[in-house]
Amino acid sequence: MNLAQVTFLKRPETQAILASLQVSQQNHLQLATKLNKTYQRDEVHALIETALLRQRAAKKFSRAADMLFLRDALEQASAEVIADYRAKRFEQAGVSHVADMGCGIGGDAVAFAQHGAVTGIDLAPVRLAMAEHNLTVYGRRENFEPLEADLEQLAPLAQADGFFFDPARRTPEGRRIFRMADYKPPMTILDRWRPIVPTGGVKISPGVDYADLPPAEVASVEFISVKGEVREGVLWYGQMRQPGRLATLLPSGIQLAERSDLPDPEACEPLGWLYEPDGAVIRAHLIKELAAEIGAKQIDASIVLLTTENYQETPFARGFKIVDHFPFQLKRLKRYVREQNIGPVIVKKRGSPLDPQWLEKQLKPKGERAVTLFLTQTSGQPTVIVCTAE
Numbered sequence: 001m002n003l004a005q006v007t008f009l010k011r012p013e014t015q016a017i018l019a020s021l022q023v024s025q026q027n028h029l030q031l032a033t034k035l036n037k038t039y040q041r042d043e044v045h046a047l048i049e050t051a052l053l054r055q056r057a058a059k060k061f062s063r064a065a066d067m068l069f070l071r072d073a074l075e076q077a078s079a080e081v082i083a084d085y086r087a088k089r090f091e092q093a094g095v096s097h098v099a100d101m102g103c104g105i106g107g108d109a110v111a112f113a114q115h116g117a118v119t120g121i122d123l124a125p126v127r128l129a130m131a132e133h134n135l136t137v138y139g140r141r142e143n144f145e146p147l148e149a150d151l152e153q154l155a156p157l158a159q160a161d162g163f164f165f166d167p168a169r170r171t172p173e174g175r176r177i178f179r180m181a182d183y184k185p186p187m188t189i190l191d192r193w194r195p196i197v198p199t200g201g202v203k204i205s206p207g208v209d210y211a212d213l214p215p216a217e218v219a220s221v222e223f224i225s226v227k228g229e230v231r232e233g234v235l236w237y238g239q240m241r242q243p244g245r246l247a248t249l250l251p252s253g254i255q256l257a258e259r260s261d262l263p264d265p266e267a268c269e270p271l272g273w274l275y276e277p278d279g280a281v282i283r284a285h286l287i288k289e290l291a292a293e294i295g296a297k298q299i300d301a302s303i304v305l306l307t308t309e310n311y312q313e314t315p316f317a318r319g320f321k322i323v324d325h326f327p328f329q330l331k332r333l334k335r336y337v338r339e340q341n342i343g344p345v346i347v348k349k350r351g352s353p354l355d356p357q358w359l360e361k362q363l364k365p366k367g368e369r370a371v372t373l374f375l376t377q378t379s380g381q382p383t384v385i386v387c388t389a390e
Contacts, residue, residue: 001070005046006129009068014047019065023051061107066137068130069105076169077107078203081250082224082232086164086201087111093199093239095162101151101193102166102185106131106144112164113140119157121147151185156196162240163193163200178205180212190237199238206230206283222246223283228318230279247280247316254315256286256293265291265298268307269378270325270385274299275306275317276348290316299378299385303351320372320387328352328375328382334363336386341367349375352382 008014023031028048035044053074057064060079078086086108090098096116100109103120104127112118113135122128128146135144147154167183170176180187190202206223213221219235220242227250236242244258265288281290287304291297294314296306311319326332337345345365347356352375359375374385 001046001049001126002042003126003129005042006068006126006133008043009046009050010129010133015066018047018051018054021047021051023048023055025052028052063137067105067134070127070130072170072174073104073127073130075174076166077104078232079226080107080111081226083108083111084114085224085248085250085253086234087115089201089240090162090164091115093162095199097160097162099157099160099163099193099197099200100166101163101189102168103127103131103146104166106134108164108166109144110135110138110140113138113143117143117145119145119147119160121149121151121154123148123150151189156193158196160197161199163197165190165193165200165202167202169203169205176205176207178207178209180204180208194237199240201237201240202235204233204235206233206279208233210285216244220244220246221284222248223280224248224250225278225280226250228278230283233283245284245286247278247284247286249278249280249315252315256281256284256289256316258284258286259289259292262288262292264288264301265296265306267299267301267379268297270299270322270383271297271307271309272322273308273311274320274322274374274385274387275308275312275314276320276350277304277306277317278315281316290314299376299383300351300380302380303376303378305350305374305376305385320374322385322387323371324386325378325383328384330362333373333384337363337365337367340369342369342371343367344370346372347375348372351377 032044032048035047053069054064057069057074061067062080098112098118100118100120103109103122109118109120109131120131125148128148132146135141167185219237222234223230224232247256277290282304291306294312296308299305299307342365345360345363347359349356354375372387377383
C-alpha cells in the first residue's frame with residue numbers, strides 16, 4: 001500500500017464506504033468487480049484489503065472498525081490489552097515521554113499516548129501515516145509526534161525518558177525469527193540508546209532461546225499470556241527492570257514472580273489432581289514458584305506437570321481430576337479405552353514423542369465417557385495419565 005492509497009482511505013466518504021462493505025474471502029472478488037466500476041484499481045485493492053484486515057484486527061483492537069492496517073504490521077502489532085498493560089508499567093515508572101522505536105501502525109503508541117507524549121519512529125511513511133490516523137481514531141493524536149527515520153542511523157532522543165523497541169520478528173517471507181541476533185533493526189542499536197535513555201522495554205518473541213537473553217543484571221524478562229495463550233515476551237531495562245523473571249496473565253494482570261529462596265519441588269507419582277501450568281509460567285521457568293504456591297509436587301523432574309492430593313485453585317494452571325495412570329503401552333491403552341467405555345478423547349503431551357492426533361486415530365474411542373489423556377513420563381518412564389475431560 002502507498003501514501004496515495006492511505007490518503008484515499010482517510011477521506012470521510014471512503015470511511016463511510018468501508019463501514020458499509022460486507023466483504024469476505026468468498027465474495028471479495030465479486031465485490032472488487034463491482035467496485036471497479038466506480039474506483040481505480042489501487043483504490044479498490046485498498047478498500048478490500050482494509051475491510052478484510054479490520055475484521056481480523058477486531059481480535060486485537062476495540063476500535064478496529066475505524067483503523068487502518070498493513071497485513072504484516074497487524075500481524076506483529078500487540079493486542080490492545082497487552083499494549084495498555086505495558087503502557088501502565090511505563091506510567092508507573094514515571095516515564096512521561098516514550099520513544100516508540102519501530103512504531104508501525106501505532107498499536108503501542110495508542111496506549112502510550114493515553115498517559116503522556118510519544119514519538120513514533122519508523123522508516124516507512126505509509127506506516128507513520130496509518131499511525132497518525134489510528135491515534136486520531138482513539139482521540140490521542142495530540143500526544144503523538146511521527147518521526148520518519150532509520151533507527152540504525154538516528155541519534156537517541158534526549159527528550160525521551162523511556163524507550164520501547166519493537167524489532168521485526170518475522171522474515172520478509174513471513175517466517176518467525178526466534179534468535180534475537182537476527183531481529184531487524186538489530187538489538188545492538190540499544191548500545192547507543194541506553195546511555196542516553198536507560199529506561200525502557202523491548203518486545204521479543206515468547207519462544208526466545210534463554211541463551212540469547214541479556215544477563216539478569218542488565219535486563220529482566222517477562223512473559224505475557226492472554227486468556228491462557230502466551231503472546232509476548234518483554235525485556236525490561238533501567239528503572240523498569242524487576243528482580244527476576246515474571247509471568248503475567250491478562251486480562252486480570254495477576255503475576256507470578258521468580259523467587260530465589262525456593263527448592264525444586266519434590267517428584268512423585270501422580271496423586272489426585274494434575275496441573276498444566278499457563279504457558280507464561282512455563283516460559284518464565286516458574287514451575288517451582290507455582291508448586292510452592294499450591295503445595296504441589298512434580299510428576300517428574302523434567303516435566304512441568306504438577307500434582308496434588310486435593311484440588312488447589314490457581315489462576316496459573318488448569319487442574320484435571322486424575323482417574324488413572326499407568327505405563328504407556330499402546331495395546332494396553334487401547335484395551336483400557338474399550339473396557340472403560342471411553343468416548344470423546346482429548347490427547348495432550350508433555351515429554352512424549354508421540355503425535356496426539358495419531359494416537360487419537362489409533363484409539364478409535366466409541367464409548368460415552370469423555371476423558372483427557374496426558375502422554376508424559378514419570379520417573380523417566382513413558383506414562384499415560386487419564387483425567388476427566390476439561
